[in-house]
Amino acid sequence: MxxxxxxxxxxxxxxxxxxxxxxxxxxxxxxxxxxxxxxxxxxxxxxxxxxxxxxxxxxxxxxxxxxxxxxxxxxxxxxxxxxxxxxxxxxxxxxxxxxxxxxxxxxxxxxxxxxxxxxxxxGTPTVAQAGTVRLDTVAVRATVRGRDLPLSVKEFSLLRFLIQGSPEPRSRSAVLEEVWGSSEHFDPTIVDQYVSYVRKKLAAADADVAIRTVRGVGYALDVHHP
Missing domain, CATH: 3.40.50.2300 (Response regulator)
Structure with a gap:
């Protein structure tokens, strides 16, 4: 309670x-x-x-x-x-x-x-980072190499969850539970939609981080090292 x-x-x-x-x-x-x-x-x-x-x-x-x-x-x-x-x-x-x-x-x-x-x-950490992507969970602010990465609240929460679980994949149900608060009241395909949104924004920001689909499991975060 x-x-x-x-x-x-x-x-x-x-x-x-x-x-x-x-x-x-x-x-x-x-x-x-x-x-x-x-x-x-x-x-x-x-x-x-x-x-x-x-x-x-x-x-x-x-x-x-x-x-x-x-x-x-x-x-x-x-x-x-x-x-x-x-x-x-x-x-x-x-x-x-x-x-x-x-x-x-x-x-x-x-x-x-x-x-x-x-x-x-x-006790979620106040900063989550992968490669050049940095999330300030207090200010709800995402940056890539210090430049703002515009994310909605749900996109931010999704990316944070993937970063904190990296390199292990996260299932759609786990994402729903963490980001949407329940895996029962939401269609799992909403996770796919938001993954697509975040992928496009990461690519547009030239981030060295990408979201990989793990067939039959869910999604994982990859950091591309030079």
Whole structure:
């Protein structure tokens, strides 16, 4: 069981999220605005937070930024109806760990929170590196030879998981469990799609790292030494 802070100003949505997380076994505190969220976070230690972006008085972006300034390093999932790339980037730059777009299934929110909580409990290293590719898991920033490698949250998490498992291959089910939080609620072909996205970006950045398909198993990371 984890202590989860939920920040949602819509009463119906807030109740729905609270019930869904409680049914999962979590201890949930629901507040309606950003100021209340900061007050709760200062008074209690939470294991994770799900924060709506469009809040009265203070946006979810600002709440997340202030939590980080206060030294709160709990996993934060921003929840919003806005799906523009700039919004997602702004959210991650504010210190969020993940970004979930409405409408969403409560099972997916639960899955993402489980994945973040599992990584925190395992003490995931703050830097993952393979060849010229470097991932800063705190800033959620990827670079190749010091130059930014633009990755979505899921692409970043996928590449990090492959780097940490290298040179052993990772199965699709293992990737789903780690990156998407569950191998039951997602089609395994989504892993193939995201591997394709990351491959193209690594190639475009002239990285010395490539993702290799291991037939009948999954995927592994190869570093090409000169």
């Amino acid at each position: 984890a202590k989860i802070l939920v920040v949602e100003d819509d009463p119906e949505m807030g109740t729905l999220v609270e019930r869904g997380l409680t049914d999962e076994g979590h201890d949930v505190t629901l507040v309606r605005d950003g100021n209340a969220a900061l007050g709760q976070a200062l008074g209690e230690d939470f294991d994770a937070a799900a924060i709506d972006v469009m809040l009265p008085e203070m946006s979810g972006f600002e709440v997340c930024r202030r939590l980080r300034e206060l030294g709160k390093d709990l996993p934060v999932v921003l929840v919003t109806a806005r799906d523009a790339v700039d919004d997602r980037v702004f959210g991650l730059d504010s210190g969020a760990d993940d970004y979930l777009t409405k409408p969403f299934a409560i099972a997916e929110l639960n899955a993402r929170l489980r994945a973040h909580l599992r990584r925190r409990a395992a």
